[in-house]
Amino acid sequence: MGEPTPARNSQDWWRTAVIYQVYVRSFADADGDGTGDLAGVRAKLPYLADLGVDALWFNPWYLSPMKDGGYDVADYRTIDPAFGTLADAEKLIAEARESGIHTIVDIVPNHVSDQHPWFRAARAGGPERDLFHFRPGRGPHGELPPNDWQSQFGGPAWTRLDDGDWYLHLFAPEQPDLNWAHPAVRQEHEDVLRFWFERGVAGVRIDSAALLAKAPDLPDFVEGRDPHPYVDRDELHDIYRSWRAIADEYGGVFVGEVWLPDSERFARYLRPDELHTAFNFAFLSCPWHPDRLRTAIDETLAEHAPVGAPATWVLCNHDVTRTVTRYGRADTGFDFATKAFGTPTDLALGTRRARAAALLSLALPGSVYVYQGEELALPEAEIPLDRIQDPMHFRSHGLDPGRDGCRVPLPWVADAPYAGFGAFAEPWLPQPAGWSAYAADLQAADPDSMLSLYREAIRIRPMFGDGPLTWLPAPEGVLAFRRAEGGPICVVNLAETPADLPAHSALLLSSGPLDPQGRLPRDTAAWLRS
The missing domain is CATH 3.90.400.10 (Oligo-1,6-glucosidase; Domain 2)
Known part of the structure; x- marks a missing residue:
């Protein structure tokens, strides 16, 4: 099958990286108080190294009242005591680096906590x-x-x-928006960037990156008025140019959370003197449909090409419905407005599609983000009403189930208390009945598990190289492409019936078994040696 290229520490590692998103509160609880912590992450570094990821992106780990899962920051230079100390963070950054894993921290520049x-x-x-x-x-x-x-x-x-x-406050009342026209706001954030780069982080994820600048007179919103009073204003680019100069001093990288429908406006954030990468929300929210997926892929690559920035691919994160659940529903796209309690879900179907989507995303040009638990095929959990904490639920007067369902603490050991998340106290969010069936220890021992699929796919992914994507002829409903002449082929069957595989010399990996005739079943993906 070939061995992966050892490129984790190369200067442009971020262009092709597999980046694992860590929601610390729900990852691993070392002190047994029911809340995940940095010591828990440190204890799981061997697991993350075995998975083969190049970097860890941490959701905010700073001092916070946790009114919005840590995105209400009270002090950027202090680790929240629930997670540990600054010394713990420094140890984690150093130990991850020794394992060949980079660290990306989350900065929330639009707002702070009302306790700041x-x-x-x-x-x-x-x-x-x-x-x-x-x-x-x-x-x-x-x-x-x-x-x-x-x-x-x-x-x-x-x-x-x-x-x-x-x-x-564009978000919760406990998250007052900062005035980015004030020089002290700019200076403070530049100092915070230096603070974390000095501690060895390799990159920064920028939350709500297109919302910082506001029209000075704060006018009413008028549909279609250009420019928008608080989204994607031109003043933002000067801010990010100043940030880029700091990142370049340290060899750091940026990834922006930029939700914009206009591809040309989106690409402006990725110019060589601004952000390195930005999240690809068109792909994340795309339905499981061959034409829609191909269009999302083509448009993503086209909008990145003029500025030479790599695309990013992500199926799920801490804000959206988990992939196996979303793909098991009648509406397989994602839209915050359509989230509802009690949506019928076929988890077997969703899991089959999520396995195929994992191979699809990992074969595409650019970097890939994996949200914790995706590699375990975790479903979205329905949280009991009296345990929901997400402000989206309360601000919707109880109509929106919120985002807690994708933030349930991970299952590590099937026969341990709380599925091995922590030894003593009940987790901060309840784990559903049967959660231990997804435990990492069970999946590590099962060659057909989602964890085994992710490990093997990440291991052989470098075989695709760094070339552009070339679509290959394929039956209707089937996506097929290669990345380099003579290189591996990725085939995904979204049609109703099994599909014949293109000519190949070997099957490298498949998301599910081929049928008795050697064809690719519906909702299955395969990687082939040419």
Whole structure:
């Protein structure tokens, strides 16, 4: 099958990396208090090295009241005590690097926690108000919000203080937006970047990267008005150019969370003096449909090509419905607006498709993100109503199930308490009945498990090389491509019936068994040696 190319530590490792997303709170609990921690991650580094990943992306691990899963940051230079200490983070970064694994941290520049020292001083009426967006209200007595902007979590994007002023929060009220027109805000974030690069991180993921800049007069939102009052404003690019200069000093890389429908506007963030990469949400939200997938792949590669940036591929993350569940539903795409309790799901079908999608994504040009538990085929969990913590659920008045269902603590050991997540206390989110059946120890011993599939696929993935994608002739409903002349071929059958494989010399890997005639069954993928 060939051996992978040892490129983990090369300067451009990020262009072809497999990056594993760690949601620390739900990864592994070393001290047994029910919450995952950095010591738990350190203990699992051998598992991550065996999986073969090149980097770990950590969701925010900073001091936080956890009103939005850590995306409400109170202090960027302090690790939340639930996760450990700064020394623990430094040990983890160093030990991961010794295993050939890079570390990517998460920065949340649009907003901070309402417990951040700046906002606490602002609430008290200090000059720090200039670091946020405070405005008087509208109406005869200032009783109406300053404008009509809506929160990403539902409801108005404004909250009124006792003194009568309102402050802007595009997310939860506990997440006041920063004023990026103020030089102190820019300086603080540049200092934070240096702080973490000095501690050995290799990259930074930028949360809500297209939302930082706001129109100075904060006008009402008008559909179709250009420019948008707070999305994708031109002022952003100067911010990211200054950040890029800092990253270049340290050899660091950026990945932006950029949700934009306009491919030309999206590509601007990936110019050589701005961000290195950005998440590919078109592929993540794409339905399991051959034409839609091919279009998403083609458009992604086309929008990256002019700026020479590598594409990123991701099937799931901490915000979206887990892949095996999504692909097992009638609507296999993803849209926050369509999430609902009790959606019928065929997990066997979803798992079969998720296995095929894993081989598809890992064969595409660029880097791949794997959300923790995807390699274990974990389904979305329905959290009991009295245990839900996600503000999206509460801001929707209970209609949206929220995002906790993809954040349930991982199962590590089938016959251990709480499936081996932690030894003593019940996990912070309840594990569903039967969760231990997905345990990593069971899957490691099963050559047909999802974990074994991911390990083998990541091991042989370098055989595809770094060439462009070339589509090959294939029957209707079948996707087939190769990346280099004479290189391996990836075939994915999304048709109703089994498909004949193209000419090949060997079957390298398949997401499921071939049929008795050697054909590729429906919802199955294969990697072939030419």
